Amino acid sequence: MTLKTNKLANPFRYIAGGRALWWGVPAIAAGSVLLWSSHMVQDSLIHFTFARLPLWQVAAWQSALWLLTALPLWTAGTLLSRSRVRLIDLLGTSALCQWLITALCLPGCLPPVRSALSDAARLFGNLPATEAPIAATATEHFRSAAGAWLLLDGVWSLLFLALYLLYLYRAYALCCNLSGAKAVTSYAVTMLAAGIASRFLYSWIY
Amino acid sequence: MNKEKRLPKLCPACGGELRVTGMRCPDCDTGITGEFHLPALLQLPGDEQRFVLQFVLSSGSLKEMAAKLELSYPTVRNKLDEIIAHLKAYDPQDE
Numbered sequence: 392m393t394l395k396t397n398k399l400a401n402p403f404r405y406i407a408g409g410r411a412l413w414w415g416v417p418a419i420a421a422g423s424v425l426l427w428s429s430h431m432v433q434d435s436l437i438h439f440t441f442a443r444l445p446l447w448q449v450a451a452w453q454s455a456l457w458l459l460t461a462l463p464l465w466t467a468g469t470l471l472s473r474s475r476v477r478l479i480d481l482l483g484t485s486a487l488c489q490w491l492i493t494a495l496c497l498p499g500c501l502p503p504v505r506s507a508l509s510d511a512a513r514l515f516g517n518l519p520a521t522e523a524p525i526a527a528t529a530t531e532h533f534r535s536a537a538g539a540w541l542l543l544d545g546v547w548s549l550l551f552l553a554l555y556l557l558y559l560y561r562a563y564a565l566c567c568n569l570s571g572a573k574a575v576t577s578y579a580v581t582m583l584a585a586g587i588a589s590r591f592l593y594s595w596i597y
Numbered sequence: 598m599n600k601e602k603r604l605p606k607l608c609p610a611c612g613g614e615l616r617v618t619g620m621r622c623p624d625c626d627t628g629i630t631g632e633f634h635l636p637a638l639l640q641l642p643g644d645e646q647r648f649v650l651q652f653v654l655s656s657g658s659l660k661e662m663a664a665k666l667e668l669s670y671p672t673v674r675n676k677l678d679e680i681i682a683h684l685k686a687y688d689p690q691d692e
Contacts, residue, residue, distance in 0.1 A: 407669035474678050480671050568675045 403562045406487065407480045415486025419457055422493040423450035429499030429508050432597075433492070435590040436460060436582065437552055441511065442597070452593070453489075459589045460559065460582075461485040467581045468567025476567050484562035488555055495551035498544045507537035507544070556582070606640050637687040645680050652677065 398405055406414070426432055427449040432442040433456060444452075461481045468476040498504045559582075564574045608615055617633040638649060655661040663673045 403669060404672045405667065405669055407671050411669075474674060477670070480669075565669075565675065566671045568671070568678055 401561050401565065402487070402558075403484045403565045406483075407562075407566060408477065408483050409479060411483030411487045412479065413483075415483060415489055418489035418493050419453050419486060420450065422489055422496055423453045425493060425496035425499055426453070429496065429505060431496075431499065431508065432593075434593045434597075436586040437556070438590070439548070441508075444597070448597075452596075455592070456589055457482075457486060457489060459585050459592070463581045463585045463588075464559075464563045464567075464578070467577045468563065468569065471573060471577055472567040472569055474568035480566040481563070484566055485559060488559045488562060491551050491555040491558060495548050495555070498547055501540075503536065503540045504544050507540045510537055511541060601643075603643060604635075604639065606635065637684050640687045641680065641683060645683065648676060648680060 403411070423446065426439075427444070427446045430441055430443050431439050432444055432449055432452060434440045434442075436456065436459070461478075464485065465476060465478050465481040468481065499508060560574075560578050563578050564570060567574075569577065606615055607613065615635075617635060618630060620629045621627070638646065641649065651665065652659075652662060655665065659670060659673050659677065663670045666673065
Protein backbone atom coordinates (compact mmCIF):
# COMPACT_ATOMS: atom_id res chain seq x y z
CA MET A 392 0.00 0.00 0.00
CA THR A 393 1.40 3.42 -0.93
CA LEU A 394 1.87 6.16 1.64
CA LYS A 395 -0.98 8.17 0.11
CA THR A 396 -3.41 5.22 0.33
CA ASN A 397 -2.21 4.57 3.87
CA LYS A 398 -2.83 8.17 4.81
CA LEU A 399 -6.36 8.00 3.44
CA ALA A 400 -7.12 4.65 5.05
CA ASN A 401 -5.91 5.70 8.48
CA PRO A 402 -4.83 9.36 8.64
CA PHE A 403 -4.46 9.11 12.41
CA ARG A 404 -1.25 7.11 11.98
CA TYR A 405 0.23 10.38 10.73
CA ILE A 406 -1.77 13.08 12.49
CA ALA A 407 -3.15 13.22 16.03
CA GLY A 408 -3.05 15.40 19.12
CA GLY A 409 -2.73 19.16 18.80
CA ARG A 410 -2.15 19.12 15.04
CA ALA A 411 -5.34 17.13 14.47
CA LEU A 412 -7.20 19.53 16.74
CA TRP A 413 -5.87 22.48 14.73
CA TRP A 414 -7.26 20.96 11.53
CA GLY A 415 -10.42 19.59 13.14
CA VAL A 416 -11.86 22.67 14.85
CA PRO A 417 -12.53 24.43 11.50
CA ALA A 418 -14.53 21.32 10.52
CA ILE A 419 -16.82 21.79 13.52
CA ALA A 420 -17.28 25.45 12.54
CA ALA A 421 -17.89 24.65 8.85
CA GLY A 422 -20.33 21.85 9.72
CA SER A 423 -22.25 24.19 12.02
CA VAL A 424 -22.58 26.84 9.30
CA LEU A 425 -23.77 24.27 6.75
CA LEU A 426 -26.31 22.76 9.17
CA TRP A 427 -27.55 26.20 10.17
CA SER A 428 -27.95 27.31 6.55
CA SER A 429 -30.02 24.20 5.75
CA HIS A 430 -32.17 24.73 8.90
CA MET A 431 -30.96 21.45 10.32
CA VAL A 432 -29.34 20.28 13.50
CA GLN A 433 -27.55 17.08 14.51
CA ASP A 434 -29.77 16.21 17.46
CA SER A 435 -27.75 13.12 18.40
CA LEU A 436 -24.53 11.45 17.24
CA ILE A 437 -26.15 9.75 14.27
CA HIS A 438 -29.39 11.66 13.77
CA PHE A 439 -30.26 14.95 12.11
CA THR A 440 -33.49 16.90 12.38
CA PHE A 441 -35.04 20.14 11.12
CA ALA A 442 -34.73 23.10 13.46
CA ARG A 443 -34.37 26.83 13.00
CA LEU A 444 -31.79 27.57 15.63
CA PRO A 445 -29.48 30.61 15.70
CA LEU A 446 -25.98 29.93 14.37
CA TRP A 447 -24.34 30.25 17.78
CA GLN A 448 -26.66 27.59 19.20
CA VAL A 449 -25.93 25.19 16.33
CA ALA A 450 -22.19 25.78 16.79
CA ALA A 451 -22.42 25.33 20.57
CA TRP A 452 -24.38 22.10 20.12
CA GLN A 453 -21.94 20.76 17.49
CA SER A 454 -19.07 21.47 19.91
CA ALA A 455 -20.97 19.73 22.70
CA LEU A 456 -21.51 16.71 20.43
CA TRP A 457 -17.79 16.59 19.65
CA LEU A 458 -16.99 16.56 23.38
CA LEU A 459 -19.76 14.01 23.98
CA THR A 460 -17.92 11.74 21.54
CA ALA A 461 -14.30 12.35 22.54
CA LEU A 462 -14.66 12.30 26.33
CA PRO A 463 -16.48 8.93 26.66
CA LEU A 464 -14.06 7.35 24.15
CA TRP A 465 -11.12 8.67 26.16
CA THR A 466 -12.69 7.32 29.38
CA ALA A 467 -13.22 3.90 27.78
CA GLY A 468 -9.67 3.88 26.42
CA THR A 469 -8.17 4.91 29.76
CA LEU A 470 -10.05 2.10 31.50
CA LEU A 471 -9.31 -0.63 28.95
CA SER A 472 -5.91 0.17 27.46
CA ARG A 473 -2.52 -0.75 28.86
CA SER A 474 -1.03 2.25 27.08
CA ARG A 475 -1.09 5.79 28.33
CA VAL A 476 -4.04 7.40 26.53
CA ARG A 477 -3.82 11.15 25.97
CA LEU A 478 -7.05 13.17 25.95
CA ILE A 479 -5.61 15.56 23.34
CA ASP A 480 -5.30 12.64 20.87
CA LEU A 481 -8.97 11.72 21.20
CA LEU A 482 -10.04 15.38 21.08
CA GLY A 483 -7.91 16.02 17.99
CA THR A 484 -8.74 12.91 16.01
CA SER A 485 -12.48 13.09 16.74
CA ALA A 486 -12.44 16.75 15.68
CA LEU A 487 -10.69 15.71 12.46
CA CYS A 488 -13.47 13.16 11.86
CA GLN A 489 -15.91 16.07 11.87
CA TRP A 490 -14.79 16.84 8.29
CA LEU A 491 -16.91 13.84 7.29
CA ILE A 492 -19.94 15.42 8.99
CA THR A 493 -19.13 18.62 7.09
CA ALA A 494 -19.01 16.63 3.84
CA LEU A 495 -22.31 15.04 4.83
CA CYS A 496 -23.88 18.51 5.09
CA LEU A 497 -22.42 19.75 1.78
CA PRO A 498 -25.38 18.83 -0.47
CA GLY A 499 -27.43 21.26 1.63
CA CYS A 500 -25.57 24.04 -0.23
CA LEU A 501 -27.00 22.98 -3.60
CA PRO A 502 -30.09 25.11 -4.40
CA PRO A 503 -32.40 22.16 -5.32
CA VAL A 504 -31.44 20.19 -2.19
CA ARG A 505 -31.76 23.30 -0.05
CA SER A 506 -35.21 23.98 -1.49
CA ALA A 507 -36.26 20.34 -0.94
CA LEU A 508 -34.94 20.48 2.62
CA SER A 509 -36.86 23.71 3.28
CA ASP A 510 -40.05 22.09 2.02
CA ALA A 511 -39.39 19.04 4.15
CA ALA A 512 -38.72 21.30 7.14
CA ARG A 513 -42.10 22.94 6.65
CA LEU A 514 -43.77 19.55 6.19
CA PHE A 515 -42.12 17.62 9.00
CA GLY A 516 -40.94 20.40 11.28
CA ASN A 517 -43.04 22.26 13.82
CA LEU A 518 -45.66 23.61 11.46
CA PRO A 519 -48.12 26.16 12.85
CA ALA A 520 -51.77 25.64 11.74
CA THR A 521 -51.75 29.00 9.86
CA GLU A 522 -49.10 27.67 7.48
CA ALA A 523 -51.26 24.82 6.20
CA PRO A 524 -51.40 26.13 2.59
CA ILE A 525 -47.60 26.09 2.49
CA ALA A 526 -47.74 22.43 3.48
CA ALA A 527 -50.11 21.67 0.62
CA THR A 528 -47.77 23.36 -1.87
CA ALA A 529 -44.85 21.50 -0.39
CA THR A 530 -46.64 18.15 -0.73
CA GLU A 531 -47.20 18.83 -4.43
CA HIS A 532 -43.58 19.83 -4.84
CA PHE A 533 -42.47 16.63 -3.13
CA ARG A 534 -44.03 14.43 -5.78
CA SER A 535 -41.66 15.88 -8.36
CA ALA A 536 -37.90 16.42 -8.41
CA ALA A 537 -37.60 17.44 -4.77
CA GLY A 538 -38.22 13.86 -3.67
CA ALA A 539 -35.37 12.62 -5.87
CA TRP A 540 -33.00 15.27 -4.50
CA LEU A 541 -33.94 14.31 -0.96
CA LEU A 542 -33.34 10.65 -1.76
CA LEU A 543 -29.88 11.43 -3.16
CA ASP A 544 -29.10 13.57 -0.14
CA GLY A 545 -30.24 10.69 2.09
CA VAL A 546 -27.92 8.18 0.37
CA TRP A 547 -25.01 10.65 0.51
CA SER A 548 -25.71 11.28 4.23
CA LEU A 549 -25.82 7.58 5.05
CA LEU A 550 -22.53 6.99 3.24
CA PHE A 551 -20.74 9.77 5.11
CA LEU A 552 -22.31 8.83 8.42
CA ALA A 553 -20.95 5.29 7.96
CA LEU A 554 -17.52 6.71 7.03
CA TYR A 555 -17.63 8.99 10.08
CA LEU A 556 -18.30 6.05 12.40
CA LEU A 557 -15.59 3.95 10.71
CA TYR A 558 -12.93 6.67 10.94
CA LEU A 559 -13.90 7.49 14.51
CA TYR A 560 -13.38 3.82 15.33
CA ARG A 561 -9.94 3.87 13.68
CA ALA A 562 -9.03 6.98 15.67
CA TYR A 563 -10.22 5.37 18.91
CA ALA A 564 -8.42 2.06 18.27
CA LEU A 565 -5.15 3.81 17.42
CA CYS A 566 -5.20 6.47 20.14
CA CYS A 567 -6.07 3.89 22.82
CA ASN A 568 -3.90 1.09 21.37
CA LEU A 569 -6.84 -1.33 21.32
CA SER A 570 -7.66 -3.95 18.73
CA GLY A 571 -9.95 -6.88 18.01
CA ALA A 572 -13.16 -7.63 19.88
CA LYS A 573 -12.12 -5.46 22.84
CA ALA A 574 -11.87 -2.38 20.62
CA VAL A 575 -15.03 -3.06 18.61
CA THR A 576 -17.21 -3.88 21.64
CA SER A 577 -15.99 -0.98 23.77
CA TYR A 578 -16.40 1.41 20.84
CA ALA A 579 -19.95 0.20 20.09
CA VAL A 580 -21.02 0.38 23.74
CA THR A 581 -19.44 3.82 24.25
CA MET A 582 -20.95 5.24 21.08
CA LEU A 583 -24.37 3.83 21.96
CA ALA A 584 -24.19 5.39 25.42
CA ALA A 585 -22.94 8.70 24.01
CA GLY A 586 -25.70 8.63 21.36
CA ILE A 587 -28.43 8.10 23.95
CA ALA A 588 -26.92 10.76 26.24
CA SER A 589 -26.72 13.28 23.40
CA ARG A 590 -30.35 12.65 22.41
CA PHE A 591 -31.55 13.22 25.96
CA LEU A 592 -29.37 16.27 26.37
CA TYR A 593 -30.70 17.78 23.14
CA SER A 594 -34.34 17.31 24.13
CA TRP A 595 -33.55 18.72 27.56
CA ILE A 596 -31.79 21.84 26.23
CA TYR A 597 -33.93 22.60 23.15
CA MET B 598 28.95 -6.28 -1.84
CA ASN B 599 28.18 -5.54 1.82
CA LYS B 600 24.82 -7.16 2.43
CA GLU B 601 23.37 -6.71 5.92
CA LYS B 602 23.26 -10.14 7.52
CA ARG B 603 20.41 -10.80 9.89
CA LEU B 604 21.21 -12.66 13.07
CA PRO B 605 19.05 -15.80 13.15
CA LYS B 606 17.36 -16.29 16.51
CA LEU B 607 15.56 -19.57 15.99
CA CYS B 608 16.92 -22.92 14.83
CA PRO B 609 15.82 -23.57 11.22
CA ALA B 610 15.62 -27.30 11.98
CA CYS B 611 13.63 -27.51 15.22
CA GLY B 612 12.56 -23.92 15.92
CA GLY B 613 14.43 -23.84 19.23
CA GLU B 614 16.19 -20.72 20.56
CA LEU B 615 19.71 -20.34 19.13
CA ARG B 616 22.64 -19.47 21.43
CA VAL B 617 26.03 -17.95 20.71
CA THR B 618 28.80 -20.52 21.13
CA GLY B 619 31.86 -18.78 19.75
CA MET B 620 33.47 -15.35 19.46
CA ARG B 621 36.68 -14.34 17.74
CA CYS B 622 38.85 -11.22 17.81
CA PRO B 623 39.57 -10.32 14.15
CA ASP B 624 42.78 -8.46 15.15
CA CYS B 625 44.64 -11.11 17.18
CA ASP B 626 42.55 -14.13 16.26
CA THR B 627 41.78 -14.96 19.90
CA GLY B 628 38.75 -17.22 20.09
CA ILE B 629 36.30 -17.76 22.94
CA THR B 630 33.94 -20.68 23.00
CA GLY B 631 31.06 -21.32 25.37
CA GLU B 632 27.32 -20.96 25.44
CA PHE B 633 25.85 -17.48 25.70
CA HIS B 634 22.23 -16.28 25.66
CA LEU B 635 21.44 -13.44 23.26
CA PRO B 636 20.51 -10.30 25.19
CA ALA B 637 16.80 -9.43 24.95
CA LEU B 638 17.47 -6.39 22.75
CA LEU B 639 19.33 -8.52 20.22
CA GLN B 640 16.40 -10.89 20.03
CA LEU B 641 14.17 -8.12 18.67
CA PRO B 642 13.56 -8.01 14.91
CA GLY B 643 15.80 -5.59 12.99
CA ASP B 644 13.19 -2.83 12.60
CA GLU B 645 12.45 -2.89 16.33
CA GLN B 646 16.18 -2.72 17.15
CA ARG B 647 16.46 0.34 14.91
CA PHE B 648 13.42 1.85 16.65
CA VAL B 649 15.02 1.38 20.08
CA LEU B 650 18.23 2.96 18.79
CA GLN B 651 16.30 5.97 17.43
CA PHE B 652 14.41 6.20 20.72
CA VAL B 653 17.62 6.36 22.73
CA LEU B 654 19.15 8.87 20.30
CA SER B 655 16.02 11.03 20.73
CA SER B 656 16.64 11.06 24.50
CA GLY B 657 13.54 8.94 25.01
CA SER B 658 11.23 11.60 23.61
CA LEU B 659 8.28 10.04 21.77
CA LYS B 660 7.28 13.46 20.48
CA GLU B 661 10.70 13.90 18.87
CA MET B 662 10.53 10.37 17.48
CA ALA B 663 7.08 11.08 16.00
CA ALA B 664 8.39 14.24 14.35
CA LYS B 665 11.46 12.43 12.97
CA LEU B 666 9.48 9.49 11.61
CA GLU B 667 6.62 11.72 10.38
CA LEU B 668 4.14 9.63 12.33
CA SER B 669 1.61 10.60 14.98
CA TYR B 670 2.42 10.34 18.68
CA PRO B 671 0.00 7.44 19.37
CA THR B 672 1.45 5.45 16.44
CA VAL B 673 4.96 5.76 17.86
CA ARG B 674 3.77 5.04 21.41
CA ASN B 675 1.93 1.92 20.21
CA LYS B 676 5.12 0.70 18.51
CA LEU B 677 7.06 1.24 21.71
CA ASP B 678 4.40 -0.62 23.72
CA GLU B 679 4.65 -3.49 21.23
CA ILE B 680 8.44 -3.62 21.69
CA ILE B 681 8.03 -3.55 25.48
CA ALA B 682 5.66 -6.52 25.22
CA HIS B 683 8.22 -8.39 23.06
CA LEU B 684 11.05 -7.62 25.50
CA LYS B 685 8.96 -8.83 28.42
CA ALA B 686 8.22 -12.05 26.54
CA TYR B 687 11.94 -12.62 25.82
CA ASP B 688 13.13 -11.70 29.28
CA PRO B 689 10.32 -12.20 31.79
CA GLN B 690 12.68 -11.66 34.77
CA ASP B 691 12.87 -7.97 33.88
CA GLU B 692 9.17 -7.44 34.62
